Amino acid sequence: MTSRKKLICVRCPQGCELTTSLDGYGAITKISGNICKLGIEYAETELKDPRRTLTTTVKVDGGALPLCPVWSEKPVPKDKITEIMRELDKITIKAPVSAGQVVAENILNTGVNITASRGIIIR
Amino acid sequence: MSTNYDVIVIGAGPAGLAAAIEAKKAGARTLVVERNNEAGGILPQCIHNGFGSVIFKKDLPGPLYASYFMEEAEKAGVEMLFDTMALDITPWGLNTEEPENRGGQRGSAVPTIRITATNKTGFLELKTKALVLATGCRERTRSQIRLPGTRPAGVFTAGTVQRMVNIEGFMPGKNFVILGSGDIGMIMARRLTLEGAKVIKVIELLPYLTGLRRNYVQCLQDFNIPLELSTTISRINGKDRVESVTTVKAGEGLLPIAGSEEDVPCDTLLLSAGLIPENELAKKAGIILDPLTGGPVVDENMAVNIPGIFAAGNSVTIYDLVDYVSKAGYIAGRNAADYAAGKTKPAEYIEIRPGENVRNVIPQRIHKKNAGPSEIMFELRVSREFPEKCSVNVMDGDAVLYSKKEKYARPAEMLTLRLDSKSADALKNADNVSITVSDLKKEEGNSK
Ligand SMILES: Cc1cc2nc3c(=O)[nH]c(=O)nc-3n(C[C@H](O)[C@H](O)[C@H](O)COP(=O)(O)OP(=O)(O)OC[C@H]3O[C@@H](n4cnc5c(N)ncnc54)[C@H](O)[C@@H]3O)c2cc1C
Ligand code: SF4
Numbered sequence: 001m002t003s004r005k006k007l008i009c010v011r012c013p014q015g016c017e018l019t020t021s022l023d024g025y026g027a028i029t030k031i032s033g034n035i036c037k038l039g040i041e042y043a044e045t046e047l048k049d050p051r052r053t054l055t056t057t058v059k060v061d062g063g064a065l066p067l068c069p070v071w072s073e074k075p076v077p078k079d080k081i082t083e084i085m086r087e088l089d090k091i092t093i094k095a096p097v098s099a100g101q102v103v104a105e106n107i108l109n110t111g112v113n114i115t116a117s118r119g120i121i122i123r
Numbered sequence: 124m125s126t127n128y129d130v131i132v133i134g135a136g137p138a139g140l141a142a143a144i145e146a147k148k149a150g151a152r153t154l155v156v157e158r159n160n161e162a163g164g165i166l167p168q169c170i171h172n173g174f175g176s177v178i179f180k181k182d183l184p185g186p187l188y189a190s191y192f193m194e195e196a197e198k199a200g201v202e203m204l205f206d207t208m209a210l211d212i213t214p215w216g217l218n219t220e221e222p223e224n225r226g227g228q229r230g231s232a233v234p235t236i237r238i239t240a241t242n243k244t245g246f247l248e249l250k251t252k253a254l255v256l257a258t259g260c261r262e263r264t265r266s267q268i269r270l271p272g273t274r275p276a277g278v279f280t281a282g283t284v285q286r287m288v289n290i291e292g293f294m295p296g297k298n299f300v301i302l303g304s305g306d307i308g309m310i311m312a313r314r315l316t317l318e319g320a321k322v323i324k325v326i327e328l329l330p331y332l333t334g335l336r337r338n339y340v341q342c343l344q345d346f347n348i349p350l351e352l353s354t355t356i357s358r359i360n361g362k363d364r365v366e367s368v369t370t371v372k373a374g375e376g377l378l379p380i381a382g383s384e385e386d387v388p389c390d391t392l393l394l395s396a397g398l399i400p401e402n403e404l405a406k407k408a409g410i411i412l413d414p415l416t417g418g419p420v421v422d423e424n425m426a427v428n429i430p431g432i433f434a435a436g437n438s439v440t441i442y443d444l445v446d447y448v449s450k451a452g453y454i455a456g457r458n459a460a461d462y463a464a465g466k467t468k469p470a471e472y473i474e475i476r477p478g479e480n481v482r483n484v485i486p487q488r489i490h491k492k493n494a495g496p497s498e499i500m501f502e503l504r505v506s507r508e509f510p511e512k513c514s515v516n517v518m519d520g521d522a523v524l525y526s527k528k529e530k531y532a533r534p535a536e537m538l539t540l541r542l543d544s545k546s547a548d549a550l551k552n553a554d555n556v557s558i559t560v561s562d563l564k565k566e567e568g569n570s571k
Contacts, residue, residue, distance in 0.1 A: 008336045012176030013444050015337040017530065033530070036180070052341060053172045055184050056317060057289060066292045069170035071184045078345065085317055099190050117170065118186035 002029065007046055011038040018043050051075035055117070058088055058103055063095030063120040070103050074112045084108055095122045128154045129463035130456070131238060131251035133209045133404065136164020137445050138436025139257030140192040141452025142459065143201040146255070149460035153201050154249070156240055158208040162196070163189035164259050166445070168286045171310050173337075177446035188445060207242040212254065212408040214429045233465050236431055253431045253459035256405055256419070257452060260398040260437035262307075268396045270302075272359030275366070281307040281395040288314060296391025300368050301325040302356055306334035306443075308395025313342035322348050323389055328355040328373055331508060333397070333535050335443065356392070357384060365390055400438045408432070415483035416440040422472065423489045423499050425455035426462075430469075433459045440485050440502060443537045447502065473550075475501070478518060478557030482506040482534065491551055497544035505532045505560050512563040515540050519553035532560055 002023055009016045014035055020043050021030040031043045045051055053075050057067040076084060084107055093103055097120040104114040129151035132139045139155055140162060147153040161167065166174070169185030176182060179191070196203070214236055238249040262280040270278075277296060279287075285307060287293045299315055301308045304327035312322045325343060330353045332339055343350055351370070357379060358369040372383035400418035402410075411420045411428045418439040419427040425435050435455035436448040461467055471491040477484045484503040503515070509532040517525040517540070525546045532538060540558070542550065550556060 008340050010337040010341045012182050013173045013335050013337060014176060015335050015536070017336075036176075038176075038182070052345065053182065055171045056314075057170065057292070059292075065290060067290065069167075069184060069186050069289065071170075071172060071187075081317070099187060117184040118167065118190055 005047070007043055009034060009039045009042045010052075011042050012036075020047065022047075045075070050078045052078050052081065054081055054084060054114075056085060056088060059092040060097060060120055061092050061094050062123055063097065064123050065120055068093060068097050068103075068120050069117045070114050071117050072107070072110075072112045072114055076107070076110050076112050080108055080110060084110075084114075088114065095120050125152075126247070126249050128152050128249065128251040130154075130253045130255065130459045131156060131236075131249060132255040132257055132456070133238070134164065134257035134259055134436070134438070135159070135162035135203065135205075136257060136259050136436060137166060137189065137192060137448045138259070138438070138452040138455070139164070139255065140189075140196050140201075141449040142255040142257055142433070142435055142456030144192065144195050144199050145453045145456030146253075146460040146463075147196075147199040147201045147456075149457055149464075151253075151460035151463050153456075153460075154251075155196070155201060155203045156207050156209050156238070156249070157203065157205050160205050162193050162203065162205075165282070168282070168289045169310075170289045171314070174445050177444060178449060185445075192449065204240075204242075207240050207247070209238055209240045209404060211239040212404055212432070213237040213239075214408055214432065233431070233463060252463035253433065255425075255452075255455045255459050256402075256410075256427075256432065256434040256438055257436050257455075258401045258404060258438045260441060261401050262398055263394070263396040265394060268394065270356060270359060270394075272369075273361060275359065275361040275364050277361070277365035277391045278359060279391065279393055281305070281311045281393045284393055285311055285314070288318060294318060294320060296389075297321065298323060298389045299391045299393055300356075300387055300389045301393045301395055302368075303327060303395035303397070304329075304332045304334050304339075304350060304352075305395040305397055306338050308393060309334050309338040309342040311393060311395070312348050313346060316346045316348065322346075323387060324349045324351055326351045326354040326356065326370055328353070328377060331533070331535075334395075335535060355379070359392060360386075365392055368392055398437065398441045400440065402438060405434070405438070410434075413483070413485075413487055415477060416485060418485075420487045421485055423454075423486045424458040425451060425486075426458060430467075431459075431462055433462075440483065442502070443535075447537075447539065450500075473554060473556055476557040477503065478516075478559035480505050480507060480509075480560040481558050484558050489550070497547070499542045499547045499550070501540040501542070501558060503538050503540065503558055503560075504536075505534055505538065508533055509560065509562065513560055514563050516559045516561065517542070517546075517550060518555075518557050518559055519550075520555045524549050524553060524556075528563065529560075 135157035174188035
């Protein structure tokens, strides 16, 4: 028995409606509806190991702004997000900050780095 | 600082930065005037990812997307004037008749546009041959959506709270209700939840989601935040601070259904009721606005009705994807530089009307024959949902000049229609052009 499952790709605002065909064992046999290849990657992981890109802020010491926006450069497991937030709450980084600077390496052993998404100059 | 430029850009958001980069690369002396103390426009507060999928083929946070353009602008040598608010634009044609009285720069055939601005040092008068308006958009406020009830503290637009939480590090409440299923509202629902606040529900007057579906999936569904469609707020309650909101179901014609009222306790109400192009400057300068988009009427070069003035980005029409904002900025910047160099000839136009099922379209007019570029991009929004296959058609009267299939079309998602040079050519000989969207389902049923 094959089945179909519809998903909305969340990898960019285009929001392609993906149709995945599954075989009797739940393995993907076909993915359609994607505009770009990120959609294929999304459908594959969404069914097996749902992940999301996390964006948030961390505190900055001595900066022109009190917070620095940060992001997980790759999607992290969905069920780890709350825990990662708690971890990042404990972090304060020192100004100056440069865009792309690693703020937390291999966060909670996910293999993903949390990095600054902008630069912050000294106050 | 000099006060004479080839191209002045007002606004250093993604549209303005792209315009300035392109104008400067084309050899124009370029200045950007920005009222904030840094570039990026609204992007520094949009810390979520979702920017850059078209231009960089990446899913970047807003600040990072902006930083690429800031670096480019710096490398290109664009001059920036921060903390400076443009107040008035005086196009050359308004008060003067004779070419020599137009205030044209000596030795140049291109007349001068004057800009009055203000900053810490006082008033400035700047002169330029070409001008790009990239002033972005603003949010609809409580008075614009007419919410009855008391006027307690705790009612904010979603963008204001986005700024408080993401830039200032200030949490304005504990228990939130969000009115409007626009993107900024949904993005803030997730953001507030991640920061430990409770988002009780998101309510939407219309029977469908007005933001992007990706945001429904990753901002509401992921965090079990309920979305109630066909529901609105009939009262805000509370004396000093919001204590609750009264919600009511909307029925036929979006009218409230008596007896469906419900009291929802909360301390903060966020409004995410849509964006409108920011066009105070344009209006004062006599630029013709399109009531359907709220922005200036533009041609395919992003030129408005006054020679030498161009517009780009959310000040023209509200875009979903910042990438297309940047692309429109490039077009405006390139053409502004051409104009400043005296390369632009007067042209004849044909009008483009939104036809059946199309709410608005840009550009609203294009050059007849020769003058236009080789390909044309239309950005449009449908006025109703097309859940199944549909076609977007370029019509000349009743004749279809070009059509493109879409898998679906939703009012919340902008459609981009690209005509290659050959199809664009056919259009240039037409005289009654409209863009329509029609169902394809029936035809397909027959052919099966
Ligand atoms: C509150 C809010 C939140 C948003 N969030 C998102 C989001 O999460 N995701 C998304 O894709 N899009 C979002 N948008 C849409 C976003 O605005 C566009 O994607 C993009 O930033 C538009 O670029 P722009 O350059 O046209 O305008 P903007 O980025 O708004 O830039 C306009 C610039 O012009 C300046 N300006 C205006 N008037 C003057 C003047 N008279 N003198 C000098 N300077 C002036 C402003 O200060 C600003 O810097 C949001 C918009 C708003 C209003
Ligand atoms: S498939 Fe590609 S274009 Fe479509 S939503 Fe996903 S990332 Fe965006």
